[in-house]
Amino acid sequence: MDKVIIANNLSLAYSNDDTIINKVNFSVDTGSFIFITGASGSGKSTLLKSLYGALKPIEGSLVVGGVELKSVSKKKLNFLRKHLGIVFQDYKLVKEWTIEKNIMLPLIINGYEKSVTQNQVDSLLKHVRLQHQAGKYPQELSGGEQQRVAMARALAHNPTVILADEPTGNLDDYSSQLIWNLLEGANEQLETTVIVVTHHIPETMKVEYKHYHIESGDIREVI
Amino acid sequence: MKSFKNHLSLVIALVSILFTIQVFTVVDRSIDAYKDKLTKNYSLVIVSQNKLLPKELKAKVSTIADVIELSPESVIKKLNTKISKNNIELLKATLPRFYKLKLAIYPSPDEIQKIRKKLLKIKSITKVESFSATHDTIYNLLLLFKTVISVLAFAILIVTVLLIFKELRIWQFKHNERMNIMSLFGAPTWLRSAVLFRLAIVDALIASVVNFGIFSYIASSSWVSQELKTIGIHIVVFDKVNDFLSGLAISVTLSILLAAFIVLGHKEEV
Ligand SMILES: Nc1ncnc2c1ncn2[C@@H]1O[C@H](COP(=O)(O)OP(=O)(O)OP(=O)(O)O)[C@@H](O)[C@H]1O
Ligand SMILES: [Mg+2]
Numbered sequence: 191m192d193k194v195i196i197a198n199n200l201s202l203a204y205s206n207d208d209t210i211i212n213k214v215n216f217s218v219d220t221g222s223f224i225f226i227t228g229a230s231g232s233g234k235s236t237l238l239k240s241l242y243g244a245l246k247p248i249e250g251s252l253v254v255g256g257v258e259l260k261s262v263s264k265k266k267l268n269f270l271r272k273h274l275g276i277v278f279q280d281y282k283l284v285k286e287w288t289i290e291k292n293i294m295l296p297l298i299i300n301g302y303e304k305s306v307t308q309n310q311v312d313s314l315l316k317h318v319r320l321q322h323q324a325g326k327y328p329q330e331l332s333g334g335e336q337q338r339v340a341m342a343r344a345l346a347h348n349p350t351v352i353l354a355d356e357p358t359g360n361l362d363d364y365s366s367q368l369i370w371n372l373l374e375g376a377n378e379q380l381e382t383t384v385i386v387v388t389h390h391i392p393e394t395m396k397v398e399y400k401h402y403h404i405e406s407g408d409i410r411e412v413i
Numbered sequence: 414m415k416s417f418k419n420h421l422s423l424v425i426a427l428v429s430i431l432f433t434i435q436v437f438t439v440v441d442r443s444i445d446a447y448k449d450k451l452t453k454n455y456s457l458v459i460v461s462q463n464k465l466l467p468k469e470l471k472a473k474v475s476t477i478a479d480v481i482e483l484s485p486e487s488v489i490k491k492l493n494t495k496i497s498k499n500n501i502e503l504l505k506a507t508l509p510r511f512y513k514l515k516l517a518i519y520p521s522p523d524e525i526q527k528i529r530k531k532l533l534k535i536k537s538i539t540k541v542e543s544f545s546a547t548h549d550t551i552y553n554l555l556l557l558f559k560t561v562i563s564v565l566a567f568a569i570l571i572v573t574v575l576l577i578f579k580e581l582r583i584w585q586f587k588h589n590e591r592m593n594i595m596s597l598f599g600a601p602t603w604l605r606s607a608v609l610f611r612l613a614i615v616d617a618l619i620a621s622v623v624n625f626g627i628f629s630y631i632a633s634s635s636w637v638s639q640e641l642k643t644i645g646i647h648i649v650v651f652d653k654v655n656d657f658l659s660g661l662a663i664s665v666t667l668s669i670l671l672a673a674f675i676v677l678g679h680k681e682e683v
């Protein structure tokens with residue numbers, strides 16, 4: 191099976207003396223569904239940052255979608271990022287844009303036509319139950335609503351890989367289930383590779399998934 | 414409302430720069446017009462033993478625009494009754510000739526001195542009256558006025574630019590956030606900065622239009638035309654095409670420079 195992510199002897203750190211991920215080896219099959227768990231501060235978000243090229247490996251190699259991230263050019267990185275759908279732990283919505291415009295962002299960057307863009311946004315807003323909020327600004331929404339906007343944005347351009355950092359962290363059971371259904375749907379129907387950082391793996395999962403746990407700088411599969 | 418607030422700070426700064434520049438332009442035009450008026454009224458008077466040809470005077474002093482011979486008739490007329498006709502002819506012949514010299518420029522005191530010296534080199538000229546006392550006062554007053562306005566305009570420009578730089582850091586922060594997010598979704602630099610440049614150009618346009626409005630109003634107000642009438646000059650306070658276009662060029666250039674500053678200063682966070 192094709193590997194969409196290959197990490198070899200990978201180490202991650204913000205400064206030289208403090209390694210957060212220490213010489214790990216792992217790979218992710220294209221189209222698989224991965225859960226990553228770990229204590230607060232164990233390095234889950236740090237690992238995701240390295241996967242979208244915001245944090246360069248200090249050691250080892252990391253290849254995502256065929257792109258070697260240790261010494262990647264800006265152009266190549268942009269190319270890779272266009273194929274990723276990211277839900278950030280702190281959402282990272284553009285404050286001065288409406289919800290609608292925020293969800294459009296990846297579509298604009300990927301050069302979609304206006305009519306396609308509008309249809310896609312309308313459908314996504316319905317999926318995350320925010321169709322009545324389209325014209326509002328992020329600050330006018332609750333934390334959970336913002337999180338759902340972030341989810342919609344990550345799905346907008348049908349990315350090859352979805353990286354979601356605690357996408358249900360602020361949601362009640364009903365809304366959480368909505369998110370899981372969306373992620374499962376993308377994985378099943380579009381063969382999107384899904385990598386989710388979470389504290390609770392839902393019991394209702396219908397698709398096959400793998401579970402990795404981060405502890406003391408190491409990543410191990412939980413079987 | 415939200416987008417209005419986004420535009421406000423840069424628009425205000427740009428308007429104040431354009432306003433200052435335009436005020437300075439108006440003052441400069443007024444002074445030039447006033448100088449023109451003074452030039453028309455100003456003349457030197459020379460006294461010569463012999464008849465002088467305008468051509469030879471102009472050859473010596475290039476700034477001479479016109480030479481008018483002052484006729485001695487009026488003086489002689491007063492004597493007319495008591496002196497015989499023969500004697501009057503004699504008197505006319507011996508009387509020196511008076512010339513009024515009009516200049517093409519409004520001269521500085523230095524220039525007047527130079528002209529004096531040049532004229533006195535002509536043998537037959539015995540006296541040059543330049544009315545320098547009055548002239549110098551007016552000239553220095555104009556100079557002072559212009560200097561004061563220049564300093565004031567310069568000070569306002571400096572303060573505005575400093576204010577803009579302070580705002581720049583806030584904008585930089587604000588735009589950095591958006592540019593970072595766009596970058597995380599793979600937007601190339603041009604797309605990330607497109608919003609910023611569009612904003613900058615729109616702000617420059619708004620500022621130019623506001624400036625256009627302000628000065629169109631000022632130019633058409635009766636107070637200003639009354640004031641200009643009192644001084645006795647006629648100037649264009651605001652040229653609706655040329656002044657508008659140069660204001661637009663200045664504000665677009667400035668705001669694009671600012672936007673470029675922000676884009677160049679953009680750093681990606683980890
Ligand atoms: N920008 C940064 N600069 C320096 N150190 C950082 C930075 N971000 C995170 N760290 C450190 O790296 C470690 C791992 O942080 P990370 O955010 O990956 O944890 P996490 O597993 O996502 O935790 P949580 O479940 O609370 O989100 C922490 O000790 C944190 O202090
Ligand atoms: Mg985290």
